[in-house]
Amino acid sequence: MTPNAAASSGPSGPSRRSFLASTAVATAAVAGGMPLLAACGGSESGSREGTTSGKDAKKLLPAFVASNVVTPDLPSKNGSPLGFTSKLDLADLKTSVPKKLGKGGKVTIMSPFWGSPPKGNNPYYQGMNSLIGVDVVWQNQDGNTYDQKLGAVLASSDIPDVVVVPSWNMSGRIPTALINKFADLGPYLSGDAVKEYPNLAAIPTDAWQRCIIGGKLRALPQPSPPITGIVPLYRKDIFDKEGYEVPRSTDEFMALAKEITNAKARRWACLDMKWTAFQMFSVFSGSEKPLWWNHQDGKMVCRVETEEYLEALEWARKLFAAGVVHPDSMMGKNAPDPGPKFAAGEFLIYPNNITQWWSRTAEQATQNPEFKIWGMDVYNHDGGDPTVWAEQPAGIFAYVNKSASESVIRDVLAAANVTAAPYGTKEYMMTNYGVEGTHYTVKDGVPVKTDAGNNQVMNAYVMLASPAATLAHPDFPDVAKAQVEWYQRMGSFTKKSSFYGQMITEPTRYTNLGNDFEQLEDDITRGRKKISDMQQAVSTWKRQGGDKLRDWYQKLLDENGSAAS
Template sequence: MTPNAASASPGSSRRSFLASTAVATAAVAGGLPLLSACGSSESGSRDGTTSGKNAKKILPAYVASNVVTPDIPSKNGSAVGFIGKVDSATLKTSVPKKLGKGGKVTIMSPFWGSPPKDGNAYYKAMNDLIGVDVVWRNQDGATYDQKLGAVLASSDVPDMVVVPGWNMGGKIPSAIIGKFADLGPYLSGDAVKEYPNLAAIPTDAWQRCIFGGKLRGLPMPASYVGNIVPFYRKDIFDKEGYQVPTSTDEFMALAKEITNPRAKRWACGPNLKWTAFGTFGVLSGGEKALGWNLTDGKLVYRVETEEFLEALEWTRKLYASGVVHPDAWLGKNQAVDPATKFAAGEFLMYSGDMSGWWGQQASQQIHNPEFKIWGMDIFGHGGNAPQLWATQPANIFAFINKNASEAVVRDALAAANVTAAPYGTKEYMLTNYGVEGTHYNLKDGAPVKTDQGNIDVINAYVMIASPAANIARPDFPDIGRAAVEWQQRMGALTKKSTFFGMQITEPTRFTNLSNDMEQLEDDIVRGRKKISDMQAWVSDWRKKGGDGLRDWYQKLLDENGTATS
């Protein structure tokens, strides 16, 4: 098998290809300011804070899809799972007739890799299925924020523009409100039923599409269960008789037992800090608003909590005990690529994006057949279960130009209705894999991309809209089932913080307030700084604007309530 042999959900598959870039890795780590989009309160607006009863008037009606039944249903916020073999003859149809009217729709989107030639077989097939002439203006994903800012500041805005959450800093939020259409007349309430695949997108994801009090975005849904998994080498654990730890004490004892520098083996690779945050119940760092939570009647930020300091201290002890691979000492956590040394058995445990579960297993099949990566449950501390916090249920959005005619808007929505088709349908297979025989072949019931597929079928149409999160692993059904069940178990331990699901951009005066915080975190866990340095940093943070930012969030909460209120 190859790494192209199976797909995650569009929510997960986007994380998969994005996780291969430095931008995405930093985003997962919380190292970039993943600002949600709305206007700043500095202008006196309440942009992007619509919630509760007001939001219900705007949100599309939810109508679950019954076209395909997943092998593993969603539970506790997990993705649904598909582990059965793919059979072209039994694929379902979710779009029985073309909704597109033959118009032209230009789309600007970030692209990682070399864009294929216009008019390739994949683009032709997709456009024919949709009934629309989609023309792509692909832009380099690594520098997309620069291009995005320039385009939105101009009068030459394409019909559709894709905006990832991590590109929503600066003036982008206000540009979104000023440049893009209100889709409420087409999608709010029962209107969405004209586009059944869009109607099946979970409401939480649509909530994230409210910008400036209007429904403006098309979402790419994701599970709100955190996607950072503590991985371990199951093949070596089984061979050596190691038991998967269920507490911090067990983890530390096991790490010391495994580590043998003379044999070039350490227990831990990079990023265990991320797991420690879950173990000790630290509020999410994946997006600034998620780091705030109403506790005992007061808004508290994640870095102000005892849990935050405890997680850093425990991770510092790991490093100090000598159980962490030397490469992880080199710099920031996300700067270390764990794949090669993990596969070589130089370390047996590390934290990484869930996409690596399947990706690493697939990449090792030929040259390292005994290799088996597995995910352990996030463990607790001091006899307590871990306290996990929800991530956002959508973080990439597509918008439609406010000057687009109704015909263009409806053609764009026709495209989204196709790309949001669920796994197990003809539309999903074409969107994600291309034309069978040209772009992929079925091998033992799993789609495997051809060389042409790897050229043509990259991140284009999948960026328009997605179905509810799913994990599909027909080539590795054991991993597919395990990954969904991991999310289900972790989901049972997951809470939603106060601003979950809301689109919020902090006022610009607070933009750089936490810029050096993550570097200090990494210096502390590596022993270069002390816990007292973080305490001093937090005190300074409060004086420089943290307390003012707290007041700003409190006012936001007082005026709007939570997303579910």
């Protein structure tokens, strides 16, 4: 699985908890029934009714109106997050919701929660509800077992007003339940209707695209960058000291790795570089099952049957065979936290979620002031420009109960209009940091949470809706700037595959069809299996349903078109 990956389906999904990892705005990153493109009761082949692309989708999507409340230091470019590098000035915070839109009603929200949920009457919840004008009551559930709770609740008649559903929990009968049991938000949000909620209108259109299910706009999204968030991170301080140059091809990487490695001195070049290999060889994304597929050269192709996929595995295998990979990586995905040994210099390069660029910087700032982690650009394996395949532009969604009254729906939207406020506003600070003095203080322009803040201001209101993806680290502005610029550069090489931006669940008979590939990948890179074993596995996959699944995706594309542009 991807380092910190959200989805079980493959290599480059954002972390399901990465949006909690830093002062960045909440961002996050599916498989599984009937295609969610199809109307309820439709066949597994999908139907024209409920298409999520072309003219039909345009009628359903909210109008996009960029926010002008706050001007980012680094505007979005090539799909990158917005960037803020200035110190925080509480006196200069803007107001994005000048008038309470909530009408004082009660709204119950069920959401995944990682950690120990705070008491329901805590000062953070009270402050947020006062700001919104709605009595939000949270039904927090263990995020690690959320799929089980979700299935049970959706099968019952006692469904909360709002249910948060991460895309990685979208399996089994859950997609059908979403179509049957949750409201059409189109009358409130489609087209110009969304302008009543300016912060929702500023959410990127691609994120809303993912909210169209069963031919209706049924959810509120948490936007995320469509650009891969898996970065080859490296020890820039040691590189600078030793005169190492960042490699621009697989050959240069191998040569550098051999130069760095000295097993007797307990220094290796890297951890498992499979995720970077997939990027350098332009392998289709594996973070979500529909992204495995792309229509090219007149046919539907799956990532596992491409030459690029095999070449990437072979190169990753050669790194292990050369002895340049830290021994911990032989343990595969059960390897320990890379942080301590990376900080100790036992290895100098590892691919992981971009959030670690900031979190590793922050954790080493006082104890290891010379430490500097940075991100490498990804090049094509031959040193040319890469082709980087886009990730989905949203991964967590809030659905409103179909039985909710109009007043409840409008209270939900009022709350979401606050939680989607942009960085640099009073609403953003309340949503993400709580009450000044109680939950956080500001020192030298940097917000610091108190114990109460760490205990109470956690994955609650941010789960309802979020603003456009944003990076802001007032404690380390150079990191925020570098992260956004990395996204901008990689975004210029990012290409959208056929099913980008669409919410699709594979027929249940195919749900587990590709589950064994990940383990086989790791066995091959570690020398326990051969490339020929993968070729045989792909042949078996085709015979057992892969070719029929190809036909299914082709028919889906023929009937519904592509949302990629």
